[in-house]
Amino acid sequence: MSVKYAILGLLHYKDMHGYKIKKHIEQNFGHMWTINHGQIYPALKKMEDEGLVTVTRVDQEGRPSRKVYSISEKGMHTFRSWLESDPEKNMLLRDPFLTRFVFFGFGSKERALEIIGEQIKLYEKYLKKRQDNLVRWQRQDIYVRLIAELGVRLNEMFLSWLRYAYHEISKDMEKTRGEQGQQALGGLT
Amino acid sequence: MSVKYAILGLLHYKDMHGYKIKKHIEQNFGHMWTINHGQIYPALKKMEDEGLVTVTRVDQEGRPSRKVYSISEKGMHTFRSWLESDPEKNMLLRDPFLTRFVFFGFGSKERALEIIGEQIKLYEKYLKKRQDNLVRWQRQDIYVRLIAELGVRLNEMFLSWLRYAYHEISKDMEKTRGEQGQQALGGLT
DNA sequence: TCTACCATGTAATCTGTTACATGATTGC
């Protein structure tokens, strides 16, 4: 369970509660790691049972109370042996937008441009967020800073590709104006 | 099941057997989609039961025989309604290398550089493959060509980041020569 | 008034990974 080790890693920096862990991952590592709250709460509970973390309930005024977790000695050892051992696993990646993109040739170009336009807006928003991160992480741990830089570069590259794609498809649409239906299908390898 | 729709999409181009589908995805879409054969064979079977595809057994000399799948009318309709409908799902992304990278500060810099060096070699290999794809897809369907371009750009960006990271960490190592242990931990948000 | 955000949790379901199972051929 890589979620487990990732949480243990984050708890090295500071104590956190489940909701915060999720927000933190989205904010800082969204370009390399996605997560649901349905994974975090059961994971934290299990880690508590295993003695890897300890909990303190913190009540708040006007807000639901938090369960703040701290890493234990045992948790640190567990984390360290994970960090030092282990052959790398494969990357897991599923991007529904790109999966659809491949097959845009079987639908209308107008719809394709519409969907690409939405992605552009979305990634413009992400880019701002990641640029903020970069500033915040500038004087911190070198690895976290490098990860933030990757986030910005990745986002910039993806945005520039999206705009290029938009442009290329528009061009192609003008070229084939008057014609209709699908393009000729290429011969797949 | 996005695996299902992706297979239906591929079968629009040409008939394929399970093993080929896997190879094809790895070769052409590895930068946006990873897959195991343990997903493909059961999916194909299920799709056959649902009447989305038809099968033909093709015997070969000196090799195991293949089960070649073709998309049916029903399969095309199913695919088309998927393509046109549907709000986008979230991206699923898990990169074990980057997850480890974030926490390299808790291990040794030498080990970090070693692991980064391995990734550089790996992505140099991938880059070659993706550049080959780009040439092969140059005159094909615009969307597939654009996806191939994304693959190359993504790979180039990642490689340049890896080299930059390697350099930055080396620099940092020299700066702190003589000192030992970990860096100061930054205050997380 | 309605949406978004804060904050936790569980259960059912859906997906993905790994190991087991088999076995021939090609290239180093």
Added chain:
DNA sequence: GCAATCATGTAACAGATTACATGGTAGA
């Protein structure tokens, strides 16, 4: 001789998503 590639499949397990469940506050 050994590893990789071709080719299919299943079963057990691990991991991820969604919906259900609850409920207050802040801002548009």
